[in-house]
Amino acid sequence: MKVNAKDIAAGVLLMLIAAVGLYLNQDHSLGSARRMGPGYMPMLVFWLQLGLGAIVLVAALFNGPDPLVKWTGLESVSLALGIAAGLVVWKVAPMFGGFFASTYNAVGLAMFVGFIVICFANGWRLIGFICAAMCLFGLLLEKGGLMLALIGTILVSVLAEPQHRERPLGILGLTVFLLALCWWIFIKQLDIRVAVWPQF
Amino acid sequence: MDIIANLAHGFGVALSFDNLLFALIGALIGTAIGVLPGIGPVATISLLLPITFGQPATTAIIMLAGIYYGAQYGGSTTAILLNLPGEISSVVTTLEGYKMARNGRAGAALATAAIASFFAGTVATILVAASGPLLTSVALSFGPADYFSLMLLGLIISAVLAQGSVLKSIAMVVLGVALGLVGTDVQTGQQRFTFGIPELSDGIGFVSVAMGMFGIAEIILNLERPEARSVLKTKVGSLFLTKEEWKRATPSVLRGTLVGSLLGILPGGGAALAAFGAYMMERKVSKGRHEFGTGAIEGVAGPEAANNAAAQTSFIPLLTLGIPANAVMALMVGALIIQGIQPGPRMVEAQPDLFWGLIASMWLGNLMLLVINLPMIGMWVKLLQVPYKFLYPSILVFCCIGVYSLNNNVFDVYMTVLFAIFGYVCSKLKMEPAPLLIGFVLGPMMEEHLRRAMLLSRGDPMVFLQRPISGTLLAIGAIALLAMMLPNLRKGKEAAMAG
Numbered sequence A: 001m002k003v004n005a006k007d008i009a010a011g012v013l014l015m016l017i018a019a020v021g022l023y024l025n026q027d028h029s030l031g032s033a034r035r036m037g038p039g040y041m042p043m044l045v046f047w048l049q050l051g052l053g054a055i056v057l058v059a060a061l062f063n064g065p066d067p068l069v070k071w072t073g074l075e076s077v078s079l080a081l082g083i084a085a086g087l088v089v090w091k092v093a094p095m096f097g098g099f100f101a102s103t104y105n106a107v108g109l110a111m112f113v114g115f116i117v118i119c120f121a122n123g124w125r126l127i128g129f130i131c132a133a134m135c136l137f138g139l140l141l142e143k144g145g146l147m148l149a150l151i152g153t154i155l156v157s158v159l160a161e162p163q164h165r166e167r168p169l170g171i172l173g174l175t176v177f178l179l180a181l182c183w184w185i186f187i188k189q190l191d192i193r194v195a196v197w198p199q200f
Numbered sequence B: 001m002d003i004i005a006n007l008a009h010g011f012g013v014a015l016s017f018d019n020l021l022f023a024l025i026g027a028l029i030g031t032a033i034g035v036l037p038g039i040g041p042v043a044t045i046s047l048l049l050p051i052t053f054g055q056p057a058t059t060a061i062i063m064l065a066g067i068y069y070g071a072q073y074g075g076s077t078t079a080i081l082l083n084l085p086g087e088i089s090s091v092v093t094t095l096e097g098y099k100m101a102r103n104g105r106a107g108a109a110l111a112t113a114a115i116a117s118f119f120a121g122t123v124a125t126i127l128v129a130a131s132g133p134l135l136t137s138v139a140l141s142f143g144p145a146d147y148f149s150l151m152l153l154g155l156i157i158s159a160v161l162a163q164g165s166v167l168k169s170i171a172m173v174v175l176g177v178a179l180g181l182v183g184t185d186v187q188t189g190q191q192r193f194t195f196g197i198p199e200l201s202d203g204i205g206f207v208s209v210a211m212g213m214f215g216i217a218e219i220i221l222n223l224e225r226p227e228a229r230s231v232l233k234t235k236v237g238s239l240f241l242t243k244e245e246w247k248r249a250t251p252s253v254l255r256g257t258l259v260g261s262l263l264g265i266l267p268g269g270g271a272a273l274a275a276f277g278a279y280m281m282e283r284k285v286s287k288g289r290h291e292f293g294t295g296a297i298e299g300v301a302g303p304e305a306a307n308n309a310a311a312q313t314s315f316i317p318l319l320t321l322g323i324p325a326n327a328v329m330a331l332m333v334g335a336l337i338i339q340g341i342q343p344g345p346r347m348v349e350a351q352p353d354l355f356w357g358l359i360a361s362m363w364l365g366n367l368m369l370l371v372i373n374l375p376m377i378g379m380w381v382k383l384l385q386v387p388y389k390f391l392y393p394s395i396l397v398f399c400c401i402g403v404y405s406l407n408n409n410v411f412d413v414y415m416t417v418l419f420a421i422f423g424y425v426c427s428k429l430k431m432e433p434a435p436l437l438i439g440f441v442l443g444p445m446m447e448e449h450l451r452r453a454m455l456l457s458r459g460d461p462m463v464f465l466q467r468p469i470s471g472t473l474l475a476i477g478a479i480a481l482l483a484m485m486l487p488n489l490r491k492g493k494e495a496a497m498a499g
Helices: A005-027 A040-060 A073-096 A105-118 A122-160 A162-166 A168-189 B002-014 B017-035 B041-054 B057-082 B088-102 B106-139 B144-161 B166-180 B206-224 B243-265 B271-285 B298-313 B315-321 B327-338 B352-373 B377-383 B388-407 B410-428 B433-456 B468-485 B487-498
Strands: none
Touching: A005 A040, A005 B166, A040 B166, A040 B433, A073 A105, A073 A122, A105 A122, A105 B410, A122 A168, A122 B206, A122 B388, A122 B410, A162 A168, A168 B388, B002 B017, B002 B106, B002 B352, B017 B041, B017 B057, B017 B352, B017 B377, B041 B057, B041 B206, B041 B327, B041 B388, B057 B088, B057 B106, B057 B298, B057 B327, B057 B352, B057 B377, B088 B106, B088 B271, B088 B298, B106 B243, B106 B298, B106 B315, B106 B352, B144 B166, B144 B433, B144 B468, B166 B433, B206 B327, B206 B388, B206 B410, B206 B433, B243 B271, B243 B298, B243 B315, B271 B298, B298 B315, B315 B327, B315 B352, B327 B433, B388 B410, B410 B433
16 A cells, blocks of 8 residues: 555545534534524534545555655654743743733743744744744834744744854844835835834 | 626726726736746745725626736746746747747747637636626526536535545645634534634634745745756747748637636646647647647647636636635635625626626736737746745745734744645645545535525435426536546546646
């Protein structure tokens, strides 16, 4: 048998989402075919998805081989550590009150920490730093203002590309250019409602 | 004639200062992202969606449309000069176009691409203008059951024609529909799958899904591949075509326009499929077919005409039926809904400014693109020298600001991150994101129509087969699905997609 590992993972993912959907859908009344309740369409869709996922899974046993990239030990460990760190921060951060207890800051901080932790493994650096950069933007924007958020985002995002380390001046130029450009487009021209400088 | 008066009205709208300016901005942005490999129209349009809020609907759509067809012009420049497709739709242009450039006819190839695109754009625009009102009157006789079946057909065909496995594409469509269910149920007001998060009561943000799966996930995937951009060595040379070249290119342009216009209307079609189709056709029927592989001008003229024709005609199902034919059109639906306009057959009547203004601006935009591309080619070549390592932080910060300014809520930023990861995982598992986006947009509308149809039929599902329009549409969908099960056809599709 030529097993298609990618399709097996795809099938499992589809079935998993469908199963969670069907479980959550128990809260919604189905109604009848004539008068459909809020749960009717989700029921149809998730059962269909469960079936399709199963077909993908079965077909995957024969249409391979298409192996998945093997994770190194470090990659598995740092992914697990990243998720764990994220969960801990998510639960602990709101206890500090203030900034960490308001809006989605605890979630943002948890995601940021998690993404930085997975960057210990070389293979996760791209996705880790790019996502961490976006989370940092969310964390800094409302209190720190647009400029600080942009600087943070740019500095974290350039970590994803090793070529940048050889030319620190290039990063400086890029940062100054983007700060000016974003100020001109979003503040001067479009006038979006956001603080530009840090708020105290 | 009604259509003349309507077009005159459209030109009146399109020629206003603002609309002209934003058509130009759209065309310029489109050309720029077309030239640059690694960023496509889907990512760009989702990036700019939030910015269009402040604009009137017509101006917004005119600009976004300009980006889509502008990208078709720009993509060919990189393909011809660097043997690197700027867009998927210009993959086949590299085959003959780059050979022409190596033969010292780069200028001629660029001119052919631009003129072919302009001609095809003009014809396709007339086609949109003519078929719009016609199809609209047909669509007005559609009942809810017919609508449901039409959308189902659209989803099936878009999955069948998507790249990669049909089965997984269908599963992605269904997953998209499922994601579209999140939020408040319209009829009962009950919250579904929101986990008590107030931000989700209006549903998952469309921009978050599109930007995450197309914009951010694409950045990560692009960075994974080492940059393979060679330094430009070829000289552009004379832009003028010889008499012989004109004679060879003209029939190819005509054929490409025809193929492209037809494939553009098809749900799931669009510019990329049209270019492949036209290339296959030229290789079989054109007079210069024995020269293919050595720089045949037909291999540039046909696909370039086709991809631009398709970019225009793919607006037909959107403007007349409210059904997006591809991922870019799904974004247009999003843009319209955000503006408070429900896309559908009533749009031509209710929004004449938008419909006719858009058509007129498409032609004006094509004219601008001809000017932007031919004399200013040197400027676009310079743009190619911006390395991706400077480009991606810029795209990233634009994404962040754009998605935040949507609702002035950081929740949307984090949501986008989640969809970026999901998009990345999907691409690693070879699951296509485009069908998901179309399903996501059509899902809520399908549920509406399904519920209404079943209420009218008193719970009898046979109504979908008994109504002539609905029954026919479902039959076509079934045939399309069965056809893909035939091994021969599937191999043909794989060959076409592999280019």
